[in-house]
Structures are given as structure tokens and as C-alpha cells.
Amino acid sequence: xxxxxxxxxxIVVITVAAWFTLNELGMSSGERATGPAxxxxxxxx
Amino acid sequence: xxxxxxTLVLTLFLSLPAAAQEAPQAPEPDRSATGGAPTLxxxxxxxxxxxxxxxxxxxxxxxxxxxxxxxxxxxxxGGASDSExxxxxxFNQADVKVSSRGPADRVLVQDAGxxxxxxxxxxxxxxxxxxxxATLGLLALFLLLRGRIRIDGQKTGxxxxxxxxxxRFAHWLMAGSFILLALTGLITLFGRPGLIPVMGKEAYAxxxxxxxxxxxxVAWAFMLGLVMAFVLWVVHNIxxxxxxxxxxxxxxxxxxxxxxxxxxFNAGQKIIFWLVVLLGVSVSASGLSLLFPFELPMFAxxxxxINETGLPQAxxxxxxxxxxxxxxxxxxxxxxxxxxxxxxxxxxxxxxxLGSIGMEGAFDxxxxxxxxxxxxxxHHSLWLEKLQEExxxxxxxxxxxxxx
Numbered sequence: 001x002x003x004x005x006x007x008x009x010x011i012v013v014i015t016v017a018a019w020f021t022l023n024e025l026g027m028s029s030g031e032r033a034t035g036p037a038x039x040x041x042x043x044x045x
Numbered sequence: 046x047x048x049x050x051x052t053l054v055l056t057l058f059l060s061l062p063a064a065a066q067e068a069p070q071a072p073e074p075d076r077s078a079t080g081g082a083p084t085l086x087x088x089x090x091x092x093x094x095x096x097x098x099x100x101x102x103x104x105x106x107x108x109x110x111x112x113x114x115x116x117x118x119x120x121x122x123g124g125a126s127d128s129e130x131x132x133x134x135x136f137n138q139a140d141v142k143v144s145s146r147g148p149a150d151r152v153l154v155q156d157a158g159x160x161x162x163x164x165x166x167x168x169x170x171x172x173x174x175x176x177x178x179a180t181l182g183l184l185a186l187f188l189l190l191r192g193r194i195r196i197d198g199q200k201t202g203x204x205x206x207x208x209x210x211x212x213r214f215a216h217w218l219m220a221g222s223f224i225l226l227a228l229t230g231l232i233t234l235f236g237r238p239g240l241i242p243v244m245g246k247e248a249y250a251x252x253x254x255x256x257x258x259x260x261x262x263v264a265w266a267f268m269l270g271l272v273m274a275f276v277l278w279v280v281h282n283i284x285x286x287x288x289x290x291x292x293x294x295x296x297x298x299x300x301x302x303x304x305x306x307x308x309x310f311n312a313g314q315k316i317i318f319w320l321v322v323l324l325g326v327s328v329s330a331s332g333l334s335l336l337f338p339f340e341l342p343m344f345a346x347x348x349x350x351i352n353e354t355g356l357p358q359a360x361x362x363x364x365x366x367x368x369x370x371x372x373x374x375x376x377x378x379x380x381x382x383x384x385x386x387x388x389x390x391x392x393x394x395x396x397x398x399l400g401s402i403g404m405e406g407a408f409d410x411x412x413x414x415x416x417x418x419x420x421x422x423x424h425h426s427l428w429l430e431k432l433q434e435e436x437x438x439x440x441x442x443x444x445x446x447x448x449x
Binding site: 001002003004006007008010011014015016018019027029032033 | 213214215220225258263264266269270
């Protein structure tokens with residue numbers, strides 16, 4: 001059963017790593033779909 | 046042959062939305078009095094939910110050569126009419142300038158959203174839900190009629206290694222992530238009608254957000270598991286003539302004491318393998334398209350390729366649309382993703398049943414990796430004989446090995 005538990009642990013690691021990496025690469029929808037000319041919640045409005 | 050079959054399945058599935066749009070059309074009304082523009086009859090037909098041609102309106106967008114006059118008092122658009130501007134927006138003819146930089150941001154009016162929404166909330170959820178319930182019902186019936194498939198012969202107390210640790214790792218990586226993806230996908234599809242009435246909007250909002258996070262990020266583990274399983278097992282899943290014998294006897298699933306010979310994987314397992322690979326690749330492709338919105342459109346090209354075969358036209362659906370707005374690409378990706386996922390869930394439910402309660406000794410193969418020798422003899426006799434010849438399994442009882 002060790003392989004099964006190792007795979008489940010790998011799922012957790014891959015999931016968190018995917019989330020972290022994609023965010024670091026600027027792939028969040030917030031970053032992909034806006035530009036400098038778009039003001040979203042900058043608190044200056 | 047496989048390609049043709051795939052094309053057929055693709056055509057049938059992908060043409061569902063197109064077919065759904067093609068309501069029976071009454072004869073076109075006489076529009077000579079309006080110069081081709083919509084008539085009162087058109088308006089009434091639209092109100093009755095009937096299909097009305099948009100050709101006139103699509104062609105009646107703002108003439109690019111006409112410079113709008115300076116706006117007179119109370120006339121914000123000068124020489125251009127409001128109707129023309131709205132038609133420009135609706136049919137993606139307007140020169141829209143936006144500050145954001147997304148590929149879909151210039152589309153201000155999306156003309157094809159309602160049929161997608163209705164299909165997603167209606168037939169997709171209904172037929173998909175029934176498919177899963179019917180699968181569970183059939184499995185329960187099978188268990189009732191056939192009972193658990195037991196090891197018929199005398200157990201030997203000896204085991205043979207069925208799957209190496211890396212094989213089990215790949216299996217559970219794919220299996221664990223698939224179950225998470227299936228559950229979170231079902232929460233997303235059925236949450237509004239099924240969960241909000243039970244748990245309330247606030248709690249569901251939290252659950253839905255968590256589901257989305259899990260679904261988006263667990264997907265990578267599934268794709269890795271899929272690639273690993275394919276590399277590890279493709280050699281053992283090439284169809285051969287033993288599969289025909291196995292299938293001819295129904296795999297021995299429906300009669301006690303019947304055990305058709307099989308290699309490492311029997312024909313039923315090979316079918317599951319290829320379904321998981323093909324559907325897994327397809328669900329991954331549409332999933333990536335959804336994961337990176339508007340950046341990986343694939344349906345316009347797919348439709349063009351299918352149209353090239355002439356199949357949709359031959360089936361009477363007409364050519365599939367080859368010009369799709371960015372949002373339409375996402376809508377097709379979502380529908381296809383869900384349809385493939387439902388089929389996969391049904392297949393995997395049957396696989397889980399046979400690998401656990403449905404067959405004695407089957408879970409050990411993926412649990413510890415060691416299976417009872419008699420189980421191997423009954424379900425994978427050719428594979429066991431090969432192991433014995435190679436000295437990787439205990440020799441057949443009654444035949445002394447040279448070492449003995």
C-alpha cells in the first residue's frame with residue numbers, strides 16, 4: 001500500500017506546486033486579463 | 046479504422062449543440078414589404094421560440110465608408126443608428142477599443158451563450174446524471190445476480206508479483222486525482238440546482254471556490270499519471286487474438302468456473318486502458334483549453350477538420366461552424382469536457398467495482414502488488430505461465446524445479 005500512499009502524497013505536492021508555479025508565472029486570470037490601464041481594487045479610486 | 050471511429054464519435058457528440066440549435070423551420074415569410082428587414086411575423090416567431098434567420102441583421106451593420114455626422118442635440122450617434130451599432134457589436138463587426146488585454150475583451154456582446162447555458166443546465170446535466178445512476182444500478186444488479194466473483198480453485202497460499210511499485214504509483218496517481226476531479230466537477234455542474242437548496246448560498250460559495258481550486262490544480266497530477274500509465278502499459282495492451290477468445294466467452298464474468306486465457310491484461314482491461322487513454326487525452330486537452338481561457342482555442346480547427354471529412358454534412362447536420370467567438374470556443378470546450386468526463390466516470394465506476402467488491406483478490410493487484418497464484422491462474426493464465434517460464438513466479442504445482 002506504500003505506493004498508493006506515496007501517490008496520494010504526490011497528488012497533494014503536485015497540486016500545491018502547480019498552483020504556486022502558475023501564480024509565480026503570472027498565469028492568474030487577474031494578471032492575464034488586465035493591463036496597466038485597468039484599475040482593479042487599487043484603492044485609489 | 047480507429048481514426049474513422051473517432052471521427053464518427055466526435056461528429057456525433059460535437060454536432061449535438063448544432064442540432065439543438067436547428068429547430069424545425071417554418072417557410073420564410075415574405076419580407077418584400079420591408080426590403081428584407083425583419084417583419085412583424087419574424088418578431089412573433091421569435092417570441093414563440095422559433096428559429097428566425099439573422100442574415101439580414103448580420104449584413105446590416107454600420108457601413109465602414111460612412112463617417113458618422115457630428116452628434117446633433119439629443120442624438121448621441123449622429124449619422125449612425127443605434128440599431129446598426131448594436132448589430133456591429135452583436136456580430137463582432139464593431140471596432141472596439143478596450144484597455145484590458147485579454148483576447149476576448151473586444152467581444153462585448155456574445156451571441157451564442159444561451160443555447161450553451163440551456164444545454165449545460167438541461168440535457169448535459171440530465172443525461173450525464175442518468176448515465177452515472179444507470180451505471181451504478183447495472184453494477185448493483187450484476188452484483189445481485191452474479192454475486193462476487195470468487196477464486197474458484199484451491200488457494201495456494203503463494204503469491205506472484207502483479208504490479209511493480211512504479212506501476213501502482215502511476216495507477217493511484219491517476220486514480221486519486223481522477224476521483225477528486227470527478228467529485229469537484231460534479232459539485233460544479235450540479236451545485237446550483239442540487240447543493241444550494243441543501244446547504245445555502247454562502248456555504249456553497251465556499252465549497253465551489255474550493256472545488257474550482259482543487260479541480261484546476263489536481264488536473265496536473267492526473268495528466269502525469271496518465272502519461273506514466275500509458276508508457277508503462279501500452280506494450281501489454283496491444284490487441285491480439287487471445288482477446289477475441291476472451292470476449293467470445295464474456296471474460297467468464299457471467300458464468301462461474303469459466304476462465305478464458307489472458308495475458309497480463311485481458312480484453313476487458315485493454316478496452317478500459319484505451320478508453321482511459323483516449324478519453325483522458327481528450328478531457329485533458331479540453332481541460333487545458335479551459336484552464337488557460339481563450340489562449341488554447343481548438344474547436345474551430347477541429348470543426349474544420351471534421352467538415353473536411355464530409356461526415357456532418359452526410360449526416361444531415363450541415364457544416365459545423367468554423368468561425369467561433371472566443372467565448373464560443375470556451376463553451377464548446379466546457380461541453381466536450383463534461384461529456385467526456387461523464388463517459389469516463391461511467392467506465393471508471395465499472396472498473397472500481399470489478400477491482401474491489403466485484404472480484405475476490407483483484408484489489409491486491411493494486412494494493413500490495415502481490416496476487417494469489419490461483420487468482421492469477423484463473424484470470425491471467427498466459428501471463429502466469431510466462432512468469433513461471435521466466436522463473437519470476439513459483440513453478441506450477443507438481444513440477445519440480447531444477448533447484449528442488
